[in-house]
Amino acid sequence: MPDDLVVVRTADGSSTLDSPALGEHFHSLFGAVTESRHVYIRNGLHAMGKTKLDILEVGLGTGLNALLTCAETITRGLDVNYTALEPFPLPKQLWQAMGHVQAVGGPMTTNIHEQIMDNAAGRWIQVGGGFIFRWLPAKVQQLDATGAFDLVYFDAFAPGIQPGMWTAEVFRRMHRAMRPGAILVTYCAKGAVRRAMGQAGLATDRLPGPPGKREMLRAMRMQ
Numbered sequence: 524m525p526d527d528l529v530v531v532r533t534a535d536g537s538s539t540l541d542s543p544a545l546g547e548h549f550h551s552l553f554g555a556v557t558e559s560r561h562v563y564i565r566n567g568l569h570a571m572g573k574t575k576l577d578i579l580e581v582g583l584g585t586g587l588n589a590l591l592t593c594a595e596t597i598t599r600g601l602d603v604n605y606t607a608l609e610p611f612p613l614p615k616q617l618w619q620a621m622g623h624v625q626a627v628g629g630p631m632t633t634n635i636h637e638q639i640m641d642n643a644a645g646r647w648i649q650v651g652g653g654f655i656f657r658w659l660p661a662k663v664q665q666l667d668a669t670g671a672f673d674l675v676y677f678d679a680f681a682p683g684i685q686p687g688m689w690t691a692e693v694f695r696r697m698h699r700a701m702r703p704g705a706i707l708v709t710y711c712a713k714g715a716v717r718r719a720m721g722q723a724g725l726a727t728d729r730l731p732g733p734p735g736k737r738e739m740l741r742a743m744r745m746q
């Protein structure tokens with residue numbers, strides 16, 4: 524995890540973290556909340572169309588995807604078990620400074636963000652409504668789950684920054700962790716990533732991307 528992270532405002536008024544040394548942001552500068560809603564909520568959670576589901580997030584980061592999913596869970600009366608992987612938890616002063624609660628709005632509260640981010644590793648907690656959450660201090664390369672998830676939010680740093688996250692080996696692990704019919708969504712639309720997913724047995728689709736990105740990827744485990 525870079526040690527030069529600073530909070531920066533994105534185009535829709537929500538915030539992200541920037542590492543000048545790495546030349547990488549946690550979210551799109553065209554709008555952090557706009558991107559997360561488009562990629563993970565609209566093309567992931569809503570596209571699944573289920574009311575009860577197990578979600579895996581690769582990279583909890585600032586907790587933005589977890590907050591957006593929690594808000595949807597409460598508003599739509601869903602039942603969601605949410606497991607997030609994060610080998611490098613952020614210092615409290617950084618995630619507290621994001622202003623995600625105001626940016627997400629709806630039923631979100633500071634208390635919910637704190638419950639998620641302050642939770643002990645590995646402990647399931649009921650955060651609000653039917654949103655049950657845990658995070659694991661594990662790398663995706665160590666995940667050893669079989670047929671456990673309906674939906675995967677694959678939110679790693681870009682392939683140019685962290686190529687070891689986007690390999691066929693990692694996507695084989697994702698395939699194994701997914702149930703038949705499960706989907707994986709990511710903001711990345713690179714051809715090499717799509718091919719690695721295909722090598723892992725996932726059926727991929729290019730979808731229109733969020734502002735500033737032409738495309739994103741959605742992959743399905745067929746059987």
Ligand SMILES: C[S@@+](CC[C@H](N)C(=O)[O-])C[C@H]1O[C@@H](n2cnc3c(N)ncnc32)[C@H](O)[C@@H]1O
Nearest residue numbers: 549582583584585586587588611662663678680
């Ligand atoms: C783009 S950020 C995720 C942003 C996050 N989803 C959010 O809503 O704020 C990528 C995250 O992946 C985490 N990460 C780095 N290496 C990882 C690995 N091997 N396995 C899982 N997560 C990893 C980083 O620590 C970082 O928090």
